[in-house]
Each structure stands twice: as C-alpha cells, then as structure tokens.
Amino acid sequence: MSTPTFPQEIVDTIIDCAWYLQREFKPWRVNAGAHRVDGQEPFNVFALVSRSWVARARHCAFRDLTFRRKWSPDARQFTGAVLEHALCTIREHVLHLDFDTDTDTSRTVRCQTAHFSYIANFPNLRSLGLYDLVFEAHLWDSSILESMLLPAPENLEVKSCTFPREACLAELLACATGLRSLRCWYISVHATEPIPSVYSGSPESGSQHLTELSITVTHHACRKFLEWMSSASVPPRIANLELQGIDSESVASVSRVLQVLGSSVVTLSLLMRSLERIQTPFHAEADLSTLRNIQHLVTGCSFFPWGERGVHVQPMLAQLAEHCKKVQSITFYIHGPSSAKEDILTMPWEAIIAILNGPSFRQLDRIVFQLPLWRDELCATRDMLNKRISQQLLGNVTLTPADQIGAAHLARLQQATPNTRDNQRTRDDPPHMQATPSAPTSFTGESKKEAQEFLSDFKRFTALLAAPLTRANRKKTLANAFEPFVQPDTAAWEWWQTLTPDQRQDWDAIEALFNVEWARPRAAQLELSERMALFRAKTLSREELDTRVPISGTKETRWRHSEYAEELEKVGNKTGVQADLLIIEALDLLPPGVKRIMRKWADQQQGGADWSDFCAHLGQLGKTAIDVEQESFDAQMRQSQVLQETKAILAQQEQEIKLLKRSVAERSPSPTRGRGFGMRSLPPYVSREPSPTSPSRRWGELEHVNVNSSAVAFGRPPQTQRPPQTPQHAPPPSPGTPTPRASSTPVGAQTPRSPGTLICFRCGGEGHKVYSCTSTTPLPAEEQEALVARTIRRRTTPMFSPSPTPSGRRFWPPPTPGTPSPAERPRQVYHLDEEYDTYDQYDDADSDDYEAQLALAHVAFYDDVEGKAREAEE
Structure with missing residues (x-):
C-alpha cells in the first residue's frame, strides 16, 4: 500500500519534538543535547518515522517499536496526536511494541496506565512488552488495561515491573486471559493485602487460547490466577509452562497445575525459591504422573548455605522416569551467591547420573549447566562439571553451554540486570518455540544412525506446527506429514509400503514400528588395542600451540593446548590403562618443548602422578614457558x-x-720404466708444467709449439727409406794389448752439452737413445741415476732473460702458488716419463724433433681429452 504525503507542518512538528525527546547529553542538565548533535545517538523513533514518511519508504522496517523515557504529559499528548492522525499509516504496520526505561540511568521511571492509552491506535498489534516500570497507585486505571489488552494483542511480557498492590497485578492478569502467551517475571508488589475476586469470567471462555505461560508463583495474585485457570472443565493446552519462585505456600498450587495441565506440557521449568527452606518437599506432594510428553526439562538447584542444595532433583527425576520416556534435554539451573565452585560437587550427582543412565532416558541427547555469573570462574566451573559428569554418562549425550540451546530460555534473562540487558528484546526461546528450522532431508533408511537422526529432525521440524493442537490432532498431523519425507525406491519406502492404512494414520504405531526396524544403535565396546589406537592418534602439533580456540558459550578464547588436555584426559579415561603407563604414552603425543616440561613434572612426582593431575597441569601451562622451552629445543x-x-x-x-x-x-712409474724397447702410449694426463726443452718460456706459461701446418693437416711427409741399421762391434783387441777398463764417468757424461743433445742414460754417450745403446760397458746404476737427475735438473732450471736490464741479468719471477692438481705427480718422474713416453711413441730416425713437435701439437690442440678419459677410468 502506498504511503500518502504527510503535511510539511506536521513533519516539522515531529522533528522539533524529536529534538526535545532526544537523549539528555548530561544527567544533571535538562535537555542539554536538544540543540546540538553530538554523534552519540541518532534521532529517536519519531524522527525516523517522520523521515520515512517524507521519503515514502516502506513501513515494514517499523514493525517493532520501542518507546523509552517518554512519560511526560506533553510527550504522551504529542504521541497520541500523531498516532491518531488520519494520515498516519505507520500504526497499521506495527506488530511488536515495547515500553522500557533508559537502561543507561538508574533513575526510577514512574508511569501510569494512561500513558498506554494510545495503544488502541495500533489495530494489528500482536505483542506488547513492559519492562522495568513502576506503576503509581493513584494513577491506576483498570479500564485502560481492558481496552489495551482485549482487542488484538496475543503476547504480553511483563518483567521487573513494580505494582502498587496485588489487586493491580490481579487485574492485569485477568485482562490477559485471552492471550496466547503470558510472561510475568520478577514482579514486585509494594503492599500485600487480601484481594477481591477479579476473575469473573468463565475459565473456559478466557484461557482457551493460552499456549505459553511463565509466571512467578510467589505472589498471591499469581497463585489465584493458577487456581482459577485450573478450575476449568477443559483446561488450556499449554505447551510451555514455566513456574518460578516455588516456595512452601505455592507447592500445593503448583502440584494442582501440573496435574491438570501436565498432559500437554512439552517444555517444563520448575525453579524453587532459594531464600527459604521448603517445609513440604516438592517431590513428596507434587504429582508428575501426567507429564508423559515432556521433551525439555529445566530445574533449579539451590546453592545457598541454608538452601536445599538440589536434594529435590534426584527424587523428581526418579518420579519422572516412571512416567515419561521422551525427555531429550535437561537444564540444571544452579543459582546462589557462593563462590566455592568445588562445593557444587557435594550435590548428589552420582545418584542423578545413575537415573539418567536408566532406560527411561534413552532419548536424552543434551544436558546443560546454567551457572551463576561468578567472577572469573564461570567457564572453569562448567568445565569441571562437564568433565566430572561426561565420564559417567552413557550413550551419545552432549554437554552444551546454556546460551547455545533453547531449553535454558530463562538462564540469560533471569541473571540479567537493567544495566546488562540490551535495549532490544532478547529471549532464548525453547526448541519448540524457536523459528521453524530447515526441513529434514529425505528418509532413505540406509543405516540406523541416519534413521534416528531423521526422526529427531522430523520431530523438531513439526514441533512448532503441532504444539498448539490437541493431542489427537497433533498425532494425526505428524502421521500425515511423515509420508512426503520418505524417499521412493529405498529401504524406507519398502518399509512404508508394508504398513497398513490404519497404521499410517496412527503416529504411535509409526513411531513404534520405526524404532523396531531402525533401533537406536548402542555404543560398541572397543578392544584395548582399539582404545589405545584412538589414544595414540590424539596428537598435538607444533602449529596448534600458537592457536587460540573459542570457549564454548562465551566470547573469550583460550590456547589450544588447554582444550587438548581436556580431550586427552577424556580419551585416556576410556582406555582403562594405569596412570603411569598413560603418562608415558602421552609424552610421545606432545611437541618436544611441551614434552620436556611434562617429563620434568612427571619426574618430580616420582612415579605417583595421577592422570587427572597430569592433564590438569598440561592445560595450565603458560604460553611463555612453552615458547622458551621450544626455542631451547x-x-x-x-x-x-x-x-x-x-x-x-x-x-x-x-x-x-x-x-x-x-x-x-x-700412477707412480715402476723402477724399470723406460728401459724396455716396447711401444708405449701417451701419458694419461699431460702436465701443464713448462717443458724442460723450452729455453725462452716463462715460468708457469704454456709452451708455444711451432706446428708444421702441412704435417698436421695432411699427415707426415713421406720419408725416404733408410737401410736397416746393423750393430757395429768394436774390433777385437790385439792379443798383447790389455783390455781397457771403462771409466766410471765417461767423458761425454762429464762435459756440458748444447741444448737438444740426445744423451744415453745407459752408457753416457751422445747421439743415441738408451734403448738403442749397443755399448758393452754400461755405467753403474748409481751413476745412471745421477746422470738422469742432472739432465732433469738442467732442463727444469729457468733460463735467463734474453735481454739485459739496467740492473743486470735476472731470473723471471717465481710463479704464484696455485691450487695443486688433484692428482699431482712427482715433478722429476713426470718430466722423465714425458720424455720417455714421447720418444717411445715416435721413432725420431732423422733427428729433426719432428715427432716430438707433432706429439706436443696433438696435446695443445686437443687438450689431451683422451688422456683425461683414461685417467678417469683408472
């Protein structure tokens, strides 16, 4: 529907009033922020509405309105004038309206019922909330309440409000009998006096639509309301029942209500009053036999020194186990000012867990501990309870923080104060009152686990639709809604076809046959080897030491090794192995730095360490100590x-x-090398040392060889064939001539020779080689070696500079020491081998050194690749 144009003069008036009603900038100055914008808070709802009217915006954004601190007569008159204007269409779209005080100030706001007179201008209003209001006795008008609550609203929520007397509270409850949801929390009454009967109407006509009730039974007016509602011949079908402040005077009223309304209750919350000791035990007088359909239970455990310390919980659960088989979640609301978290373990948890492990709670899958807001101990206390109870519970029961499920719908609001509660309406609804979850997947029936998960999802999905209905209609609705989820051509479809038409229309028969076909799988008992394998697989990596994980149920985080310690302790307890053996196995699962710290701690215990103490010490390790030990490692x-x-x-x-x-x-030569007459190949590696026959070469330079280009390119020139040489023998001596004795040192061997002269090392003569020597008087072995040494020394001696210098002739500078060759050979033997090998390879018959030059040219041009390869093979 389009929005008509709002008159400009009315828009200006709305904006001016919005400035006037804006939040005060300072508490000691009146309207200090009316003429400036400080950026701390935007315009209130009237300014936003006015701007939306000007911009012709959609009204769906204003379906939820909250009025705060608008209790002056001028503000009420202006608000009523705006809302009653004929062109004001915003009132037609508002569905939820809250009246609240300013949570940032502690000043008490006193109001009167006349302030809410303009509520009648909202024709489509469905929900009304009154928070932290103080009503005046002389300004109380019950007729306004009737006009305010009877026409259209379906939900009324009154919290932390103060009434002048109980008669006013009774009038409010009497006007709210036609609602669907009624919540009265933390109600205070100034004067307690006998009240007249204000419930004149018949219970059948007044409370038939009520499906959700949350009320504090401490006040007499509330108990009268319960008695009046219980006296109906056909009681209302209340699915969510919440009774707070149960004391000795209200036990009888509560028992009567549970007996009358118990058959329709799905979520039940029973919170005892802990300020006094109940004279009559609740479990002794209350009748819980009618509570057959409870799925979510919230019970309070008083923890005051003079309180009951939760002794009523065990008998109540035992009585509930005899009649109810459908409980899915239980919330233990522990309240009290005590700061000793260890005292919580004094409650009879062993007996409570024994009852929960019984056959009546097979469908139990969630337990919640709602704890008081003890400073710095909330998470530690919850973890202690989870660790203590999770070790004894059987089945697949999950211990969940209270702020993550709907069964603890009172936990957060009952502990909140006006300074901690946010400005918007926040409520943790129970599961059956939450928004409709996503539809479950199709049912195939492939496994028992999948079948049980589907059944749980199906019940959760249809709970919201079936809650307002009667018991017979609810079962019929569930039976009709089951078939569309069965997937054809599967095992589930074959099972569905075996059912008779009557069985398909009966939800109890469907559920019974379903549980017979797909029974809930029981946890298999693992062998010791399998449990130890699971334990050894629980390792802690180096990367996880630097990771912080969120703490369940809070916005805080902790180090990963603290969470790992709890998981390791739980897995270790399931193995059943002794503590000392578990500690030895657990040390191998830790990073080196953490392993060192824990090994030192275990050694200090001298074999008496407990497994729980080991895990507790592991979880309490500081990050700094771990980092220091890890860096040292x-x-x-x-x-x-x-x-x-x-x-x-x-x-x-x-x-x-x-x-x-x-x-x-x-590679060292043999003593007889060079004295044979056989042919030999080139040396395996030609040295780069200067040749002894190069007089003009510098120290360390390669020898320049004048290669005969025609010989290299076209081969050796043809040589003339020389006649074969015949050995010439000396003439025989005359008979009378004495045989001369050879001198130890021949003349030729003692006189210096010109460079290039060929010397025989056998006889010391010139002109022939050692292998062609025919002398019959060889030199002694000592002189032959001396001759070889002199020849090598003469050839390796550096030559003088070819040209004189001003300072005279001088030697070339010695070479710079370099890195020795990896396979350096002795210098003297190497030069001797080079000479022998060169002259053995080529027969220099014409004495022109052509063969030697050709050998050196081969080495210079081809870099002796063949010799290096042969050396590598050796």
Whole structure:
C-alpha cells in the first residue's frame, strides 16, 4: 500500500519534538543535547518515522517499536496526536511494541496506565512488552488495561515491573486471559493485602487460547490466577509452562497445575525459591504422573548455605522416569551467591547420573549447566562439571553451554540486570518455540544412525506446527506429514509400503514400528588395542600451540593446548590403562618443548602422578614457558644438525684423500720404466708444467709449439727409406794389448752439452737413445741415476732473460702458488716419463724433433681429452 504525503507542518512538528525527546547529553542538565548533535545517538523513533514518511519508504522496517523515557504529559499528548492522525499509516504496520526505561540511568521511571492509552491506535498489534516500570497507585486505571489488552494483542511480557498492590497485578492478569502467551517475571508488589475476586469470567471462555505461560508463583495474585485457570472443565493446552519462585505456600498450587495441565506440557521449568527452606518437599506432594510428553526439562538447584542444595532433583527425576520416556534435554539451573565452585560437587550427582543412565532416558541427547555469573570462574566451573559428569554418562549425550540451546530460555534473562540487558528484546526461546528450522532431508533408511537422526529432525521440524493442537490432532498431523519425507525406491519406502492404512494414520504405531526396524544403535565396546589406537592418534602439533580456540558459550578464547588436555584426559579415561603407563604414552603425543616440561613434572612426582593431575597441569601451562622451552629445543636441534653436517663433510674429505693417495700410488712409474724397447702410449694426463726443452718460456706459461701446418693437416711427409741399421762391434783387441777398463764417468757424461743433445742414460754417450745403446760397458746404476737427475735438473732450471736490464741479468719471477692438481705427480718422474713416453711413441730416425713437435701439437690442440678419459677410468 502506498504511503500518502504527510503535511510539511506536521513533519516539522515531529522533528522539533524529536529534538526535545532526544537523549539528555548530561544527567544533571535538562535537555542539554536538544540543540546540538553530538554523534552519540541518532534521532529517536519519531524522527525516523517522520523521515520515512517524507521519503515514502516502506513501513515494514517499523514493525517493532520501542518507546523509552517518554512519560511526560506533553510527550504522551504529542504521541497520541500523531498516532491518531488520519494520515498516519505507520500504526497499521506495527506488530511488536515495547515500553522500557533508559537502561543507561538508574533513575526510577514512574508511569501510569494512561500513558498506554494510545495503544488502541495500533489495530494489528500482536505483542506488547513492559519492562522495568513502576506503576503509581493513584494513577491506576483498570479500564485502560481492558481496552489495551482485549482487542488484538496475543503476547504480553511483563518483567521487573513494580505494582502498587496485588489487586493491580490481579487485574492485569485477568485482562490477559485471552492471550496466547503470558510472561510475568520478577514482579514486585509494594503492599500485600487480601484481594477481591477479579476473575469473573468463565475459565473456559478466557484461557482457551493460552499456549505459553511463565509466571512467578510467589505472589498471591499469581497463585489465584493458577487456581482459577485450573478450575476449568477443559483446561488450556499449554505447551510451555514455566513456574518460578516455588516456595512452601505455592507447592500445593503448583502440584494442582501440573496435574491438570501436565498432559500437554512439552517444555517444563520448575525453579524453587532459594531464600527459604521448603517445609513440604516438592517431590513428596507434587504429582508428575501426567507429564508423559515432556521433551525439555529445566530445574533449579539451590546453592545457598541454608538452601536445599538440589536434594529435590534426584527424587523428581526418579518420579519422572516412571512416567515419561521422551525427555531429550535437561537444564540444571544452579543459582546462589557462593563462590566455592568445588562445593557444587557435594550435590548428589552420582545418584542423578545413575537415573539418567536408566532406560527411561534413552532419548536424552543434551544436558546443560546454567551457572551463576561468578567472577572469573564461570567457564572453569562448567568445565569441571562437564568433565566430572561426561565420564559417567552413557550413550551419545552432549554437554552444551546454556546460551547455545533453547531449553535454558530463562538462564540469560533471569541473571540479567537493567544495566546488562540490551535495549532490544532478547529471549532464548525453547526448541519448540524457536523459528521453524530447515526441513529434514529425505528418509532413505540406509543405516540406523541416519534413521534416528531423521526422526529427531522430523520431530523438531513439526514441533512448532503441532504444539498448539490437541493431542489427537497433533498425532494425526505428524502421521500425515511423515509420508512426503520418505524417499521412493529405498529401504524406507519398502518399509512404508508394508504398513497398513490404519497404521499410517496412527503416529504411535509409526513411531513404534520405526524404532523396531531402525533401533537406536548402542555404543560398541572397543578392544584395548582399539582404545589405545584412538589414544595414540590424539596428537598435538607444533602449529596448534600458537592457536587460540573459542570457549564454548562465551566470547573469550583460550590456547589450544588447554582444550587438548581436556580431550586427552577424556580419551585416556576410556582406555582403562594405569596412570603411569598413560603418562608415558602421552609424552610421545606432545611437541618436544611441551614434552620436556611434562617429563620434568612427571619426574618430580616420582612415579605417583595421577592422570587427572597430569592433564590438569598440561592445560595450565603458560604460553611463555612453552615458547622458551621450544626455542631451547630448536637451538639444540640446530647445533646437532650442524655437527652432523660437519661430520659428514669430514668423512667425505677423508674418503677423497684416500682415493687421491690410491690414485697417486697407482700412477707412480715402476723402477724399470723406460728401459724396455716396447711401444708405449701417451701419458694419461699431460702436465701443464713448462717443458724442460723450452729455453725462452716463462715460468708457469704454456709452451708455444711451432706446428708444421702441412704435417698436421695432411699427415707426415713421406720419408725416404733408410737401410736397416746393423750393430757395429768394436774390433777385437790385439792379443798383447790389455783390455781397457771403462771409466766410471765417461767423458761425454762429464762435459756440458748444447741444448737438444740426445744423451744415453745407459752408457753416457751422445747421439743415441738408451734403448738403442749397443755399448758393452754400461755405467753403474748409481751413476745412471745421477746422470738422469742432472739432465732433469738442467732442463727444469729457468733460463735467463734474453735481454739485459739496467740492473743486470735476472731470473723471471717465481710463479704464484696455485691450487695443486688433484692428482699431482712427482715433478722429476713426470718430466722423465714425458720424455720417455714421447720418444717411445715416435721413432725420431732423422733427428729433426719432428715427432716430438707433432706429439706436443696433438696435446695443445686437443687438450689431451683422451688422456683425461683414461685417467678417469683408472
């Protein structure tokens, strides 16, 4: 529907009033912020509505309105004038309206019922909320309540309000009998006096629509209301029943209500008053036999020194187990000012857990502990209870924080104060009153686990639709809604086809046959080896030490190793192994730094460490201590790694030295080398040392060889064939001539020779080689070696500079020491081998050194690749 144009003069008036009603900037100044915008709070709802009218916006954004601190007569008159205006269409779209005080100030706001007279201008109003209001006795008008509550509202919520007398509270409850939901929490009454009977109407006509009731039974007016409602011949079908402040005077009224309304209750909350000791035990007088359909139970455990300490919980659960088999969640609301969290364990938890492990609570899948807001101990106390109880519970029961499920719908609001409760309406509804969840997946019946999960999802999905109906209609609705979820051509479809038409229309028969076909799987008992395998798989990595995980139920976080300690303790308890053996196994599951700390702690215990103490100490480790120990371990590991690398390098070098020594030993010449007449190949590696026959070469330079280009390119020129040489023998001496004795040092061997002269090392003569020597008087072995040494020394001696310098002739500078060759051979033997090998390879018959030059040219041009390859093979 389109919004008509609002007159400009009325818009200006609305904006001016919005400035006037704006939040005060300072509490000691009246209207201090009326003429400036400080950026702390926007315009109130009237300014927003006016701007939406000007902009022709949709009205769906204003279906929920909250009026705060608008109790002056001028504000009430202006509000009524605006809402009663003919062009004001916002009133047609408002569905939820709250009246509340300013939560930022402690000033008491006193109001009168006339302030709510303009509520009648909202024709489509469905929900009304009154919070923290104080009503005046001389301004109370019950007729306004009748006009305010009877026409259209369905839900009324009154919390932390103060009434002048109980008669006013009774009048309010009498006007609210036609609602669907009524919530009266923390009601206070100034004067307690006998009240007249204000419930003149018949209960059948007044409370038939009521499906949700939450009321504090401490006041006499509330108990009268319960008695009046219980006297109806056909009681209302209340699905969510919440009774607070149960004391000795109200036990009889509560028992009567449970007996009358128990058959329709799905969520039940019974909170005892802890300020006094109940003379008549609740479980002794209350009749719980009618509570056959309860799925969610909330019970209070008083924890005052003079309170009951939850002794009524065990008998109540025992009595409930005899009649109810459908409980899915239980919330233990523990309240009291005590700060000793260990005292909570004095309650009879063992007996309570024994009842919960019985056959009547097989469908139980969630337990919640709602604790007082003890400073800095809320999470620790909840974790202690979870750890204590989870070890004894059987089945797949989950321990869930109270702020994550709907069964504890009173927990957060009952502990909240006007300073902690947020400005908007917040309520943790029970599961059957929450928003409709997503539809469950199709039912296939492939496994028992999947079937049971589908049945739970199906009940949760249809709970909201079936809650307002009667018991017969609710079962019929569930039976009709079940078939569309069965997937065809599956095991579930075959089972569904076996049912008769009468069975398909009966939900009890469907559920019974369903549980027979797909019974809830029981937890399998694992062997010791399997339990230990699960325990050894619970490891803690290095990356997890730097991770923070959220604490369930809060916005705080903790280190991952604290959460890991709880999980490890739970898995270890299920193994059934002794504590000392578990500790030894657990040390191997921790990172090195944490393992060191825990090993030191275990050694200090001298074998008497308990498994729970071990896990508790692990969870309490500080992050700084873990980081220091981990860094110390990392430094030690780095040093060990460097030491191992150094040892490997030294071993490798030692192996290389051994190989070099072996190679040198294998390449050393034999004593008889060079004295045979056989042909020999080139040396395996030609040295880069200067040749002894190069007089003009500098020290360390390569020898320049003048290669005959025609010989290299086209081969050796043809040589003339020389006649074969015949050995010439000396003439025989005359008979009378004495045989001369050879001198130990021939003349030719003692005189210096010109460079290039060929010397025979056998006889000391010139002009022939040692293998062509025919002398019959060879030199002694000592002189032959001396001649070889002189020849090598003469060839390796550096030559003088070819040109004189001003300072005279000088030697070339010595070469710069370089890195020795990996396979360096002895210098003297190497030059001798080079000479022998070169002259053995080529027969220099014409004495022109052509063959030697050709050999050196081969080495210079081809870099002796063949010799290096042969050396590598050796």
